[in-house]
Amino acid sequence: MKSSISISVIITLLLSPCAVYAAGNQAQSGANLGNVRGGDFSQAHSIIEKNCTKCHSADKIDSALSSGKDMFKIQKEMEKRGATLNSNEQEVLGIYWKHPNPLKQ
Structure with a gap:
């Protein structure tokens, strides 16, 4: 019994610095995801407002997003019809479209 408690204490003491190190190295909110900061889709919303809501x-x-439509395909179709997005805007929207549920932001 004593040896099992001693082993538990030793393991706890050995793992504590690892846990502290891992906790200190977690991705920060706002971690760089290309042109979008983690969890902040304001850039994507701004691009949509500026470009997509013209038509x-x-x-x-929002309905297309909610129903799971292929937003990459829709974006490419809109570009064929004259919508223009620079490479930065394409990158931001690409990250936004991949997000599992961007409407909850």
Whole structure:
């Protein structure tokens, strides 16, 4: 019994510095994800507002997202129809489209 307690104490003492180190090295909120900061999709919303809502309501875009439509495919179709996005905007929207549920932000 004593040896089992001693082993538990030793393991706890050995693992404590690892836990502290790991906790200190977690990804920070706002970790760089290209042109989008972690969890902040304000840039994507701004791009959508500036470009997409010229022809569509925000509700139509939200509906497409909610129903799981292929937003990459829709974006490419809109670019064929004349929508213009620079490479930075394409990167931001690409990250946004990949997010499992961007509407909850």
